[in-house]
Amino acid sequence: MPTIWYRNDQKISPGDVMKFAVYAEHVSRQCYDVFEEDGSRSRSEALSRRAQAVSDSLDFGDEPHFLAETTKKVLALRDMVSGMCFDTFGERGHMGKSMDLLGMARDVDEVLEKLVIYHLSPEELEEAETEWTHESQFYAKIEGDNLTRDEPGTGASA
Known part of the structure; x- marks a missing residue:
């Protein structure tokens, strides 16, 4: 498991903060991670909590700064969504990730590059x-x- 170092010299913009906000909002409304044999789906309490924790901890100021704790919350949500979390469903049980979700995940990764260093x-x-x-x-x-x-x-x- 790589060691994560949190940057103190963050160069993030309010637009970067919005990328996190949009991602957390989409996950909390459109993504599911619990699937039953009868075809029903639901959002786990853990997924809902993580999306809400990200939303609650965002700094929407003119010069945003993220504490390491906030960045950890974003990383935890991103890791959970990149696994068995889907927002597109089709016939015969097909599950997938929409292009919107994949694009948002890419945006989140780009902002995370400004916040962390993987060692x-x-x-x-x-x-x-x-x-x-x-x-x-x-x-x-x-x-x-x-x-x-x-x-x-x-x-x-x-």
């Missing part, structure tokens, strides 16, 4: 690099205007 131990760094190397083999390589896949069985050059 990996040498072992964690080695493990992450190994995983990245493994995962990268499944992505197409773009060289100029050519799209290619080097691995056998994944298709030829496009």
Whole structure:
């Protein structure tokens, strides 16, 4: 688990605060994380509490600043939503994350980059690099205007 360092020299704007607010609002109204066999869904108390905790702790001033405790609340909500939390549902039990939710999550991650630094131990760094190397083999390589896949069985050059 990486160590998280909280920045004191935060460079966030009121617009960044609004990204957190919109995300927490969407999660509290549109996302579900409890699913029953009969197809019903509900929001867990933990998810509701985390979304409300984020909303309650936001600094909407002209020069916002987040305490480490507030940032921890945002991280906890983001981690919960990135798991088994969905806001799009379809036929035959399909569950997914909407483009809106994915875009908001990306915005939250961009603001979090201004608030925290992730520090990996040498072992964690080695493990992450190994995983990245493994995962990268499944992505197409773009060289100029050519799209290619080097691995056998994944298709030829496009």
